[in-house]
Amino acid sequence: MARKEMMPGQKRFTAPAILGDVAILAWFVFSLFPIVWMVMLALKTPAEQTTTYFRFSPTLENFVTVLTARGTALTSVDFKAALVSSTINCLGAVVVSLVVGIPAAYAAGRWKFRGSDSLMFNLLSFRFAPELMVIVPLFVIYNGLGLFDTTFGMIWVLQLVTMPLVVWILRSYFEDLPEDLEQAALLDGYSRKRAFTMVALPLVRPGIAASALLAFIFAWNNYMFPLILTNSGSVTVAITKFLGGGGQAYYNLTAAAGVVGALPPLILALTIQRYLVQGLSFGAVKG
Amino acid sequence: MGTLKVRDLTKTYGSTTAIDHLAIDVRDGEFFVILGPSGAGKTTTLKAIAGLVEIDEGSVEIAGVDMTQVEPYYRNVAMAFESYALYPQKTVKDNLASPLKSGRHHHYDEAERTRRIADVTKTLGIDHLLDRLPKELSNGQRQRTALGRVLVRPADIYLLDEPLSHLDAKLRASMRAELKSIASRSNTTTLYVTHDYQEALALADRIAVLRQGEFVQIGTPAEIWRSPVDTFVARAVGQPEINLVDGVVRGGKVRALGGALEFPAPAALELPEGKEIRVGMRPSELVVHREVHDGGWLRVTGRIRLAQRLGRDVELDIEVGDGHLIVIDRADASHEEGQQIELDIHLPNVHLFDGGAPDEHTARLGSAVGRGAAPLPEELEEELGE
Numbered sequence: 001m002a003r004k005e006m007m008p009g010q011k012r013f014t015a016p017a018i019l020g021d022v023a024i025l026a027w028f029v030f031s032l033f034p035i036v037w038m039v040m041l042a043l044k045t046p047a048e049q050t051t052t053y054f055r056f057s058p059t060l061e062n063f064v065t066v067l068t069a070r071g072t073a074l075t076s077v078d079f080k081a082a083l084v085s086s087t088i089n090c091l092g093a094v095v096v097s098l099v100v101g102i103p104a105a106y107a108a109g110r111w112k113f114r115g116s117d118s119l120m121f122n123l124l125s126f127r128f129a130p131e132l133m134v135i136v137p138l139f140v141i142y143n144g145l146g147l148f149d150t151t152f153g154m155i156w157v158l159q160l161v162t163m164p165l166v167v168w169i170l171r172s173y174f175e176d177l178p179e180d181l182e183q184a185a186l187l188d189g190y191s192r193k194r195a196f197t198m199v200a201l202p203l204v205r206p207g208i209a210a211s212a213l214l215a216f217i218f219a220w221n222n223y224m225f226p227l228i229l230t231n232s233g234s235v236t237v238a239i240t241k242f243l244g245g246g247g248q249a250y251y252n253l254t255a256a257a258g259v260v261g262a263l264p265p266l267i268l269a270l271t272i273q274r275y276l277v278q279g280l281s282f283g284a285v286k287g
Numbered sequence: 288m289g290t291l292k293v294r295d296l297t298k299t300y301g302s303t304t305a306i307d308h309l310a311i312d313v314r315d316g317e318f319f320v321i322l323g324p325s326g327a328g329k330t331t332t333l334k335a336i337a338g339l340v341e342i343d344e345g346s347v348e349i350a351g352v353d354m355t356q357v358e359p360y361y362r363n364v365a366m367a368f369e370s371y372a373l374y375p376q377k378t379v380k381d382n383l384a385s386p387l388k389s390g391r392h393h394h395y396d397e398a399e400r401t402r403r404i405a406d407v408t409k410t411l412g413i414d415h416l417l418d419r420l421p422k423e424l425s426n427g428q429r430q431r432t433a434l435g436r437v438l439v440r441p442a443d444i445y446l447l448d449e450p451l452s453h454l455d456a457k458l459r460a461s462m463r464a465e466l467k468s469i470a471s472r473s474n475t476t477t478l479y480v481t482h483d484y485q486e487a488l489a490l491a492d493r494i495a496v497l498r499q500g501e502f503v504q505i506g507t508p509a510e511i512w513r514s515p516v517d518t519f520v521a522r523a524v525g526q527p528e529i530n531l532v533d534g535v536v537r538g539g540k541v542r543a544l545g546g547a548l549e550f551p552a553p554a555a556l557e558l559p560e561g562k563e564i565r566v567g568m569r570p571s572e573l574v575v576h577r578e579v580h581d582g583g584w585l586r587v588t589g590r591i592r593l594a595q596r597l598g599r600d601v602e603l604d605i606e607v608g609d610g611h612l613i614v615i616d617r618a619d620a621s622h623e624e625g626q627q628i629e630l631d632i633h634l635p636n637v638h639l640f641d642g643g644a645p646d647e648h649t650a651r652l653g654s655a656v657g658r659g660a661a662p663l664p665e666e667l668e669e670e671l672g673e
Contacts, residue, residue: 076671183359183368184366184368189386190389203375
């Protein structure tokens with residue numbers, strides 16, 4: 001943590017300063033509490049799952065059940081399969097968004113014409129409409145096209161979520177990049193394509209990492225599209241199925257599935273952390 | 288072959304016109320300087336010639352070939368950007384290698400590249416920085432790297448956008464000399480943009496003075512100095528600025544400064560009685576009276592209001608009649624504030640311009656001896672090689 005800003009003549013440890021730290025700590029505990037609660041619940045036995053005690057006998061049994069159970073009486077969910085299909089669908093959507101979105105963002109950042117801003121706004125406006133509004137026609141169309149419950153269909157619909165994000169984030173990166181850099185490359189004798197790949201692209205790498213991760217998280221957390229447009233489901237849909245139905249609820253299993261489901265984005269974020277920090281602090285591409 | 292021929296070059300941004308029907312003819316090997324204040328359209332002119340901005344009108348011909356619609360990478364011009372435009376992820380060496388590696392105009396093998404880079408970095412004094420990234424350089428070093436990326440390869444035309452502006456004064460003077468010798472050695476046509484009149488006078492074969500997207504005057508440094516077409520050009524060259532005082536023609540004489548400045552109106556100019564006139568005298572050409580001159584000199588008497596020592600010189604603010612004049616004198620002479628002082632100026636150095644509103648740019652009519660141009664001061668004569 002950076003050093004605290006001090007006023008002239010101020011002492012380092014004063015009552016207000018310490019109270020401030022305590023307040024920050026309290027907020028930290030408060031905001032993290034749902035996650036702490038989920039992890040605790042995931043470690044509880046079925047007998048303890050409805051208690052609110054902090055003391056319990058922890059067990060990994062729930063994780064084993066979540067990852068292995070299939071078609072048992074307990075649950076009909078194949079969570080492993082859901083993990084795999086979610087991963088494939090989300091990565092697919094992110095890759096499509098990057099392949100199409102990076103050139104689109106570059107064009108949007110560099111080429112200004114009458115109506116270019118409206119076009120960009122239009123792209124973003126897909127995100128304004130609630131998914132519920134389009135889900136019924138989408139379901140009908142998917143059924144008609146035979147895209148229901150296909151990987152291709154899921155990638156196609158998830159890139160609706162990820163594409164605007166990628167384009168909008170990267171556009172501002174390309175706009176921040178001085179045009180002189182690519183112009184210098186043109187005069188060095190490189191084509192426009194080479195100027196883009198050689199000069200512009202490497203400089204927005206942190207932005208690509210950040211937008212790709214955000215896009216992945218958004219796709220991963222999407223619930224409505226996989227719920228309606230697939231049978232095999234996704235992690236988000238699978239988690240809810242542990243809640244069971246008809247009386248018996250498995251909160252501990254739900255929590256365990258939640259913990260497992262949260263891991264892939266977390267792992268991804270940690271692996272690209274270096275880029276992410278650069279990427280989320282905009283304007284870090286100056287020479 | 289590296290001639291440049293530009294006709295009717297026009298670029299507008301929305302409703303503002305950045306450059307307006309510019310015509311430029313640069314001869315092969317010529318060092319052509321565009322001088323103008325910031326916002327005059329200098330950078331736009333260069334970028335238009337390089338093909339980096341889409342022009343609204345006009346044509347660009349490089350080395351005898353029409354390049355108006357041609358992509359920048361086919362034009363074989365090299366440009367130093369005012370913003371340096373160094374690739375942040377590449378070292379100094381790789382930045383300089385970039386134009387040599389593109390293979391667009393000529394192929395260089397590894398050894399040739401290394402030799403060229405070594406040559407140019409040595410000249411520019413950055414040969415110890417080859418493995419640094421741009422962010423690890425000072426502004427002056429970055430600017431020299433940007434200049435190096437231009438000089439490292441042959442091109443039909445070098446376009447240099449304020450390439451010395453971020454160097455400190457000493458380095459700027461030595462780089463200026465270096466640039467001049469490189470230019471004459473390589474004999475590459477150079478279009479050089481600056482707001483610094485000293486650079487323009489020192490480097491240029493010809494200068495074009497740009498104001499709000501239009502050329503006001505194109506001429507040799509000597510012509511620009513001796514016969515500026517109007518008060519704008521007169522003020523653009525010289526530091527401190529030329530003294531401009533308003534006067535009027537009365538009884539065949541030009542009177543200004545409440546009568547403290549008076550000389551016969553030159554007959555050749557046929558100035559009518561009562562004509563408003565603006566008299567221009569350069570601070571370096573007004574000399575403190577020490578010796579008796581032959582005829583053709585004008586005497587002005589005033590009182591020192593302020594003396595500022597500037598190293599070798601002293602800048603005097605002198606109260607003359609109802610106005611004041613700025614004068615440059617040797618610092619070794621004694622200058623008391625409040626002291627009476629007599630100034631001499633050679634009549635051909637007294638420029639006459641049309642009268643006008645205080646901020647108006649008015650045209651030159653001639654000098655106090657007629658239509659001719661003023662002679663060149665010695666120190667410039669030396670520098671301009673005339």
